[in-house]
Every structure is written in structure tokens, then in C-alpha cells.
Amino acid sequence: MSLSQAPTPRPQTIVVKIGTSSLTVANNQLALSVLARLVETLSQLQRQGNRVILVSSGAVGVGCARLGLRERPKTIEQKQAIAAVGQGRLMRVYDDLFTVLDQPIAQVLLTRSDLMQRSRYVNSYHTFQQLFNLNVIPIVNENDTVAVDELKFGDNDTLSALVASLVGADWLFLLTDVDRLYSADPRANPNAEPITWVQHLADLDIDVGDRGSAWGTGGMITKLEAARIATGAGIRMAITNGQSPNNILRILAGEPLGTQFAPQPNPSNARKRWIANGLRPSGRLYLDAGAVQAITKDGKSLLSAGIIKVEGDFQSQDAVVLCDRSGQEVARGLVNYNHHELQQIRGRRSGQISMILGYDGADTVVHRDNLVLNPDAIGPDMKPLADIG
Structure with a gap:
């Protein structure tokens, strides 16, 4: 077959997240050369027929630079005000750069509540689909101006993974200030070993630390949480250096750059991804060994007889975490009873x-159709029966 006859690669849905440390230089000034390379890379992907979403940090940092502030704000009120200043300027720079390449963009601001309520979750999905149909690249950020602590994603690593899960992406790229994941923080430990491939997250035994950059919020812990969400949704993820956005093209071409995470072979359907990741659990149910066996190995619903302890203040149809006796999470689901009722019927037939x-x-206390298993609880080679259909 000649090159002219070679099949065109299948268009993919690609979510790219770039952090504050990659977007800015000294004093929170925008790194325009990095932004220009990022815009060129994303526009090239779009021209190839892919569907592209950019999750961009930087609103607070850019707002601080605009206002001449030298420290990141501490209170949520300060962050909200400064984010309002920075978000507009950040989008203006993106729009100017994308306009040079004739690529239309859209601003999408989300809060956690947009993904917690089922109707808003579905509406968000349809909005992204319409933007794809219009050949628009959505630029997503958390709506810092209105979000409160209990409705915040916490960091854009988590937000990008949730967006990737929402749209059923093929790839999630996290562009950060290191070239890959290491066995320890390379800034603090010179003996840290690079990690290039992760087949199963449960196999990782590393010291990731708990710090991001001085102006960002995400360290490696948040990136591993993003990997849990993304790979559980059947999405392949890569961590690579944000100073070289063209690494995205090289990774898509098959080069072993950065750290890449294998997608789980049996991802949950869209509703179960919403239950597992879109909702914040309001309580915990501790189960006996028989109940754990029933839901993880036999694909059954959770019955009241298998519950040995109830924690939390929740209502019917709230999300809860299902744990074994030791407190290890085995699943999440929507509960059919409130906490008062479950205290009365736990352990009963x-x-x-x-x-x-x-x-x-x-x-049933949690029906199998509203139950999502923790992949680590069933092992990498066992098909999660509760996700069939």
C-alpha cells in the first residue's frame, strides 16, 4: 500500500491539562512561547480531525500578576476576586493566539455541582458534543469566582480527569513541570527513579510528596488521583513536560515519552462513571465478608443483611462508599435508604x-445497576460483573 493509500488514523477525543507552573514564568507573567507552542499543537490535532479539550490553570496566577500581588491569596474570597481578574485576561491571550490559526475556541467554566447533579452532568456532556460539532476547542477551568470549598474540584488535575470521563475521551495529557513520574520527588531526592509505564495503579509504591509549585495546587498525589479516574473510565493517560507541548504529538505517534498509564480493560458505562467520580459520597457502609464477596465477585446488589456499620448523614439516593471490615473501599453506589433507616435495618434480612x-x-440497599466497583478490590484480571450491561 502506498503512502497515499494509507488509512487515516481514527479521530480521537483528547483532553489536555496544563498547570500554572507551565503557563507562567517569573512573577506570574504568562510564558507566551509555551502558550504559542501549546496552541499550535492543539490546533494541529484539531485539523487532523480530533476532538480537543484544553483544561487550563492560571487564572489566579495571572490575576495576581495583573494586580501586582507577590503571594498567592489565602482566603477563598480573595481567590474568587483575583480569579475573576485573571480569567478574562487568560482567555484573551488564548483567543488572540488561536485566532492567528483560525481556530475558534469557547470558554467553559465548571463547578463540582455541575457534575454532581445528573441533569446538569448530562447537559454538560451535550454542550461539549455541540462544541465538537462546531469544530470549537473548549477551554475549561473551574469557576473559581463562584465555587465554594464544598463544591470545588480542588485542582485542575481532578477536573481534567472528570471532564475526560464525562466526554468519553481516548487520551488525557497532564502537562506539568516535570518530564515524568518518579519514584520520589526529584526536586528533593536525587536518587529518584523515572517511571515510564504504569499498567496497574495498585502496583505503584512510590513517595509522591504532597506539594505542587508555589503558585499551583496540584502535586503528584493529585495526578495519581486523576489517573485513577481516567484509567477507570478506559482512558489512556500521560504525564509529560509542559514546556514541550509537541510531546503530545510524539506520544500519540507511539514514542515512549513521559509516564503513560494503561486504561482499565473493562471501563464502567457513563452513568456508573458519574456515580464513581461525579458525586461526593455522603457516608460509608461497612460490609461483612459475605457481602463483599457478593458485590465484588458475584455481581450482586447490596442487601441490608451484609451491613455491619453505618457512618455519615445521608439521604436516599445519595452516594456512599462501601467498605470491608477494615475500612478498605470496595465500591461506591447510590443508596436506597437514609442513614436513620439503615441504622435500623443493618444486619437484617x-x-x-x-x-x-x-x-x-x-x-436492596444499593442495586447493582447503581453500584460501581473499585478496580483494586476485584483485581486487574477479573471482569467486574456489576458493570456488565
Whole structure:
């Protein structure tokens, strides 16, 4: 087959996150050369027929630079005000650079509540699909101006993974201030060993530290959490140096750059991804060994008889974490009873529920259709029965 007859690669959905440390130089001034290379790379991907989303940090840092501030704000009120200043300037720079290449963009600001409520989650999905249809690159950031602590993503690593899961992306790229993941923080430990490939997150035993840059919020811990969300959704993820955005093209071409994470072979469907990652659990249910076996190995729903302890203040249809006796998470799901009711029926057979509560309730505490297993609880080679269908 000649080169002219070679098949065109399948278009992919690609989410790229760039951190504050890669976007800025001294005194939080924008690193325009990095931004220009990033814009050129993303526009090239878009011209190739791919669907591209950029998750961009930097609003607070750019706002601080605009206002002449030397320290990152401490209070949420200060962050919200300064983010409002910086977000507009950041988007103006992006729009100027993308306009040179005739690539339209859109600003999408999200809070955690946009992904927690099912109707807003679905609406967000449809918005992204329409932007793809219009050949637009969405530029996503957390809506810092209105978000409060309990509705914040915490960092854009998590946000980018949730967006990638929402749209069913093929790839998630985290552009950061290191070239790959290491066995320890290379800034503090000169003996840190590079890690190029991660097949299973559970196999990692590394010291990731807990710090980001002076102006960013995400360290390696947040990147591993992003990897958990992304790979669990069947998305391949890569960590690479943000100073060289063209590494994205090289990785897509098959070069072993950065640290790459293998997607899980049996990803959950869209609704279960929402349950696992979009919702914040309001409580914990501790299960006996029989219940753990039933939901992780046999693909069954959770019954009241298998619950030995209830923690938290939650209502029916809230998300809860399901744990074994030791507190190890084995699954998450939507619960059919509130915490008061579960305290009364835990350890009891389903046939006793109506007598205890005085009315007919659901036979299951968490139905298998509303239950998502933790991949580490079932092992990498076992198909999660609760996710079938």
C-alpha cells in the first residue's frame, strides 16, 4: 500500500491539562512561547480531525500578576476576586493566539455541582458534543469566582480527569513541570527513579510528596488521583513536560515519552462513571465478608443483611462508599435508604424491612445497576460483573 493509500488514523477525543507552573514564568507573567507552542499543537490535532479539550490553570496566577500581588491569596474570597481578574485576561491571550490559526475556541467554566447533579452532568456532556460539532476547542477551568470549598474540584488535575470521563475521551495529557513520574520527588531526592509505564495503579509504591509549585495546587498525589479516574473510565493517560507541548504529538505517534498509564480493560458505562467520580459520597457502609464477596465477585446488589456499620448523614439516593471490615473501599453506589433507616435495618434480612420500618421499602440497599466497583478490590484480571450491561 502506498503512502497515499494509507488509512487515516481514527479521530480521537483528547483532553489536555496544563498547570500554572507551565503557563507562567517569573512573577506570574504568562510564558507566551509555551502558550504559542501549546496552541499550535492543539490546533494541529484539531485539523487532523480530533476532538480537543484544553483544561487550563492560571487564572489566579495571572490575576495576581495583573494586580501586582507577590503571594498567592489565602482566603477563598480573595481567590474568587483575583480569579475573576485573571480569567478574562487568560482567555484573551488564548483567543488572540488561536485566532492567528483560525481556530475558534469557547470558554467553559465548571463547578463540582455541575457534575454532581445528573441533569446538569448530562447537559454538560451535550454542550461539549455541540462544541465538537462546531469544530470549537473548549477551554475549561473551574469557576473559581463562584465555587465554594464544598463544591470545588480542588485542582485542575481532578477536573481534567472528570471532564475526560464525562466526554468519553481516548487520551488525557497532564502537562506539568516535570518530564515524568518518579519514584520520589526529584526536586528533593536525587536518587529518584523515572517511571515510564504504569499498567496497574495498585502496583505503584512510590513517595509522591504532597506539594505542587508555589503558585499551583496540584502535586503528584493529585495526578495519581486523576489517573485513577481516567484509567477507570478506559482512558489512556500521560504525564509529560509542559514546556514541550509537541510531546503530545510524539506520544500519540507511539514514542515512549513521559509516564503513560494503561486504561482499565473493562471501563464502567457513563452513568456508573458519574456515580464513581461525579458525586461526593455522603457516608460509608461497612460490609461483612459475605457481602463483599457478593458485590465484588458475584455481581450482586447490596442487601441490608451484609451491613455491619453505618457512618455519615445521608439521604436516599445519595452516594456512599462501601467498605470491608477494615475500612478498605470496595465500591461506591447510590443508596436506597437514609442513614436513620439503615441504622435500623443493618444486619437484617430483606423480608424484615417492612416490619422494622413500618412500610414497604426496596429489597436492596444499593442495586447493582447503581453500584460501581473499585478496580483494586476485584483485581486487574477479573471482569467486574456489576458493570456488565
